[in-house]
Amino acid sequence: MEASFWKRWFGAATRFFLPARCLVCAGAGGDDIALCDGCRAELSRNLSCCGRCALPLPVPTPICGQCQRAPRPWADVWVPFSYAWPLDMLEARFKFAGHLAAGRVLSTCWLDAGPPPLMPELIVPVPLHPSRLRSRGYNQALELARPLARRYGLPLAHDALRRTRGTEAQTLLDAGARARNVRGAFVVQHAPVQRHVALVDDVMTTGATLAECTRALHAAGVERVDVWALARTPLPFDRPPPPAERIPGDVPARR
Numbered sequence: 001m002e003a004s005f006w007k008r009w010f011g012a013a014t015r016f017f018l019p020a021r022c023l024v025c026a027g028a029g030g031d032d033i034a035l036c037d038g039c040r041a042e043l044s045r046n047l048s049c050c051g052r053c054a055l056p057l058p059v060p061t062p063i064c065g066q067c068q069r070a071p072r073p074w075a076d077v078w079v080p081f082s083y084a085w086p087l088d089m090l091e092a093r094f095k096f097a098g099h100l101a102a103g104r105v106l107s108t109c110w111l112d113a114g115p116p117p118l119m120p121e122l123i124v125p126v127p128l129h130p131s132r133l134r135s136r137g138y139n140q141a142l143e144l145a146r147p148l149a150r151r152y153g154l155p156l157a158h159d160a161l162r163r164t165r166g167t168e169a170q171t172l173l174d175a176g177a178r179a180r181n182v183r184g185a186f187v188v189q190h191a192p193v194q195r196h197v198a199l200v201d202d203v204m205t206t207g208a209t210l211a212e213c214t215r216a217l218h219a220a221g222v223e224r225v226d227v228w229a230l231a232r233t234p235l236p237f238d239r240p241p242p243p244a245e246r247i248p249g250d251v252p253a254r255r
Contacts (some may be wrong), residue, residue, distance in 0.1 A: 006116070023102055025085045033108045034101055043109060044082040046232050053207055054079035054232040072207060073214040074199070076226040080113035083203055083231040091203060091231065097141050102141065107147045110230050116154070120226055121194035123149045123156045126201040126213055127186070129163040144230060145200040155194075160212055162189040186213050188220035195223040204229040204231075 020029030029036055050054050050064035054077045057064060061178055081087055093099035116173040125141035133139055142158050149156040165189055200211055204227070214225045 022080045023105055024101075025092060031208070032247075035105050035109070035126050040075065040109070040145055040200070042085065043087055044084045045113070045247060046079050046082045049232065054204060054227075054229070056082050056232060056234045073211050073218065075226045076118060076202075076229050077229075078116040078226065079169075079204055079229045079232040080110060081231040083233040086213045087231055094143075095136075095202065097136060099145070100138070103143050106230055107144055109145065111147055111151050116198070118224070118229060119152060120154065120196045120198040120224075121196045122160075123154050123228075124192070124197050124199050124213075124217070125156075125158060126209060127159075127161045127163045129165065141201045144202055148200065148228070154198075157190065157192055160188060160190050160192055162184050165182055183212065184214045188216050190219070191220040192222060196226075197222050198226045200226045201203065201227075201229045203233060204220060205233045 004117040019028070020034040022029045022039055023034045025036060027036045030040065033040070046056055047053060048060045050067060051060070052072050052236065053064060055064055055066070065170075083091070087106070087109075092101045094103040094106060111173065123145050125139060125145040127141075128139045139158075145156055147160075148154070163185055165185055168183040195222045197217055199210060199217070201210060204210060207227075210227050210229070214227070217225050
């Protein structure tokens, strides 16, 4: 108990004498996050969206026209943010520049966005291919999944899914090419005993990767898969233009 007291005291003293700097504007950060209140307020919440694919829409709807034409294999979706400034810059730093502090900011914002609509029995992150994991040093989906599992008291199966082959980066591919690129690229190597699983990723674009992972989990006996992602990309023509000024050294957003 005494050690716990001194740990809390040291943490409070550190925050007082060495306050965090905002990773977006370099101003003073918040009490528990390297993001100021102003930049945090700029995060775009994905409150009006399709209930199946989380696509931002003018008005919320249970299922958009695209999902009616091509039903998604998962049951439900929880994507609290839109992929827009400044989240896109923080995500690019986290994913492509090894900036784990940006990942902690994103994780904190996700936790503060509220609980998911339905609690699963298990969390499974989308895996990276071993070659990409070696080059990056960490799996961004797993880094986001860990705090979620702790917050909601859920088991985390980091190795339930395996990526069987390296795939081309999805960044410049259209929807059809993305689906072909990841088709059959995932298998279940440790079948979960739980029947209801949340599949976690950082950003949802077309949903091709998440669909392949969902199919693999269903084939292994999982009855229900929900998709959890930090952010959803809007349609290209709906994406707002970036601010005129960016912080020097920013990593451009890439997918």
